[in-house]
Amino acid sequence: MNHKTIEQKRILEALLFAAKNPMSAQELYERIPDDADIGLLLSELKKDYKDRGVNLVEIDSKWAFRTAEDLKDALVLEKQVSKKLSRAAMEVLAIIAYHQPVTRADIENIRGVATGKGTIDVLMELGWIKPGKRRESPGRPLTWITTTGFLDHFSLESITDLPGLDELRASGLLDRRPAMENLPSTGELFDEEGVEKEED
């Protein structure tokens, strides 16, 4: 590694240390001069930090330094106490993560119950979900997808790293259609208008 490359790696390291949020290769490229091979530098840096107390991790094609996962019990630090999620919110988050993009009606089909107004709000506020494209079906309903913040929070490199995703897909359980047309589901039988309104 020549002097120039070493300097570029130092800059990259400093950038990633200083950044408040994970940075994409493009963002890094804008701040590193000229001919730097960002991909190579990142993999070098990742290797340098592999066995250290701090690791370079990739999240949603963005890069950030994070404390090593195996030190979680050894770190005596102030925990970020966040509001404990309700069971409904955890389920809705899981449905959005595993079935995305999903509409509110999909979520209600799967849970068999209407989703309270606050549930989606809480997940949005946490920065874990965001609206995706509207689905090209009657009513063009809004869909929901997870964010980079969600992946970052749960140490997932990408959505395909969700635990058990492959098994769920293989077992056909990621089918989000109503299990049966005449199975009673709150969404269909009660207050559908009210539910729709909330979606907007």
Add this chain to the structure above:
Amino acid sequence: MNHKTIEQKRILEALLFAAKNPMSAQELYERIPDDADIGLLLSELKKDYKDRGVNLVEIDSKWAFRTAEDLKDALVLEKQVSKKLSRAAMEVLAIIAYHQPVTRADIENIRGVATGKGTIDVLMELGWIKPGKRRESPGRPLTWITTTGFLDHFSLESITDLPGLDELRASGLLDRRPAMENLPSTGELFDEEGVEKEED
């Protein structure tokens, strides 16, 4: 360095990385188990990071990671934003260029309006004008002249390269166009032939 020490150093590294404030040796000691030799670990860690993009620094007997001092400039992204100069600033600049050295009173005489202080400041900041000699007249007012930066920006060899009034007039930049002379010819305005015929 044995396995245990390496683990302790990793924890130390992670602690210093994640801490919200610089930590004293005592604070670190409380968070690292057993018999750790904090002093030794800190100096080891400091050595590890000596030539990297991030350094371990001691500030007021407290320890923290900081991006390397020599990379400060590399962390700042410079963005070029192109702006239009205000009309007032352009006029003042033009007057200074053509009439230098000019006092503020001169400028106001020529423009026929009061010149805000900000206008001169903007031009000073751009490095296009600078104060010249004081004029030997009552109150000894400050005069303004253009700089070599001004010549550079406008690609002029010298101030005498500015086109004179005659040349400006010849090039149409000083056109005097009284309204009447520019009226469309009669034929366009109304049916001249009709008028002519009646006249006959």
Add this chain to the structure above:
Amino acid sequence: MNSDYDKNFEEDKPHSPIAYGDIMMQADKKDDGALFLDIDGFEGPIDLLLKLAREQKVDLIHISILQLARQYLSFVDKARELSLDLAAEYLVMAAWLAYLKSRLLLPKNEDEEEELSGEEMAKALAFQLRRLEAIQNAAEQLFKRPQLGVDIYARGMAEGLDIDIDTSYDVDLYDLLRMYGDIQRRKDNSTYELIEYNLMSMEDAMAMMTRMLGKLPKKGIFSVWTTLTSFLPDGNKDKLLIKSSLASMLTAGLELAKQGRLEIKQDGLFKPIYIRAYERNREKDES
């Protein structure tokens, strides 16, 4: 398999002191009048069904839907005995399960080919349960992962990255010269003297027309019709003067017509304009 999950949820809802298993046990004790059943602990009828299914302690693939339906219906009966207000959706599910139960128990009616068989309905319900269980397990797995700010940390004192905006001014020599030209022009205009044009004023036109009208041959109270253009000064070569005379004469003519001193007519657009004098005083005298 789900014990951790249940425990988690119990923590989420500290106001529901009895876990589901306890409820069932107590509900089985018919003599226990002190029983209270927290229906809020369930996320809807499917969730309740799933809890009941887990009581069967078999893989959901082999679950007996018939048995499940019986369990659910007896649960709802007990809730009613205890005068609990069950949300409508729980009652709808109870009705549907009662129907399913009858479909499963009664011999298949060959005439009803259009409708789903009891077995198909049971299968769909089993799928719904399995899918919900899968997502509940997934949620549990997800929240077991190391979480940022709890298990894994970002840099605590990130300096942040600055953006230094370097403003450059988009001004060229042309702009500068143009601006100087503007100043000079403005300055010239401030001492600008009006060029005197040879024009006919309204006053002149009025005087001229009045004078000429008096000279026109008359028939009674009217003079003969005369074209407007004949009022124009003779032998004029100055086009601007001709134009302004025509305009002023017309305006003067309109003014005089308004005063009742003449009449104007035009046979059509761009046709000649005719004028004749009208003497109201003479009319009054004659009458």
